[in-house]
Amino acid sequence: MRSISTREIFIHFSILTIGLLLLNYPEFDLSIGVFNSGNGSLLWPSITGTIINMGVFYSISFYLIPEVLRKRGIIVFVIQLVILFLLLSFIEVITDLAFIGETKDHSETLSEIIITVSIFNMLFVMLALAYRFSKDWFINEKQRISMGEWKALNELNTLKNQINPHFLFNSLNSLFSMSLQSGDDRTAEGIRKLSEMMRYVFDKANLEKVALSDEIQYIEDYIYLQKLRFEDSVIVETDFSxxxxxxxIAPMILIPFIENSFKYGVNSTEKNKIICKLSCEKKQLSVYISNKIVDHIEPVPSSGIGFLNVKKRLELIYPDQHNLNIYQKNGLFVVELKISL
Structure with a gap:
């Protein structure tokens, strides 16, 4: 849920304060329902009414629309909206009735209070709907423009760096050498996987979204080729469920984390272990990647995207829909990522 900013709180508070002062200015002699500013009977009903009205406003703006309407559907939203409206209106009617005893100048009726309360609460319902939808529109438009600018500035570099040419050349050279020495099935499989990786990058890397299964297949092929390169010096434990x-998912958004594990977690002079787990349940993707922090002897060429770039992509593509946690613990470098797809 997108929260309200301090600036917005200040603006709302200022508007409400000014509005209450104007409503209760005795010289205006304003009457709202059964209460009047000239005799002072409007003061406390207007204060309690404003508090309840704002309860309607903020409940709709920051709970019902983002948490109920967008996640559970319009039917549940309407039901909860009606319940909220009736409950807060009832509370306001009871509160206003409590102030009638202090009012000497009118013979007020319950129906007048109900009508007045309903009109004001309905007004705040419409204000809340207009506020939330316009706020989200401006936020989404700003993100769309920012995303377009970012893509325009980085498109060429991204295309060039999705797979580092050195990685391709090194992999091809390794596979070629292996084919000369043994000619076994592993070599043919490696060549096939490398071909599929190249096809994936050239065909799908520029798309906004690709099938999650395709992205994971790319990761599996990448891991396969790296295991060919390092042979017995690396053990990769994978679990995709x-x-x-x-x-x-957005293409190529997970691979930088895998590359980092091979780049900083593999030392050909010792045994190394990398854990890569991905699970998807109810459109919630969970990623866990860990590797031992080893001495940096031989760097592994990467895609060139890097953590800063992928963090920026996550912020632009999945605002308020992801949680990235990168930390070191007990000699391990760990990446934990959750994305609402």
Whole structure:
């Protein structure tokens, strides 16, 4: 849920304060329902009414629309909206009735209070709907423009760096040498996987979204080629579960974390272990990657995207829909990522 900023709170508070002062200015002699500013009977009903009205406003703006309407559907939203409206209106009617005893100049009726309360609460319902939808529109438009500018500035570099040419050349050279020496099935499989990786990058890297299964296949192929390169010096423990064709993700957004594990977690002079786990449940993708922090002897060429770039992409593509946690613990470098797809 997108929270309200300090600046917005100040603006809202200022508007409410000014509005209450104007409503209760005795010289205006304003009457709202059964209460009047000229005799002072409007003061406390207007204060308690404003508090309740703002309860309607903020409940709709920051709970019902982002948490109920967008996640549970319009039917549940309407039901909860009606319950909220009736409950707060009832409280306001009871509160106003408590102030009638202090009012000497009118013979007020319950129906007048109900009508007045309903009108004001309905007004704040419409204000809340207009505020929330316009706020989200401006935020989304700003993000769309920012995303367009970012893509325009980085498109060429991204295309060039999705797979580092050195990685391709090194992999091809390794596979070629292996084919000369042994000609076994592993070599043919490695060449096939490298071909599929190249096809994936050239065909799909520029798309906004790709099937999650395709992205994971790319990761599996990358891991396979790196295991060929390092042979017995690296053990990769993978666990991919809950993946289905209906889930999609921004392309090449996970691979920098895998590359980092090989770049900083593999030393050909010792045994190394990398853990890569991905699970998807109810459109919630969970990623866990860990590697031992080893002495940096031989760097592994990477895609060139890097953590800063991928963090920026996550912020632009999945605002308020992801949680990235990178830390070191007990000699391990750990990446934990959750994305609402």
């Amino acid at each position: 809950g993946i289905n064709e209906n889930s999609s």
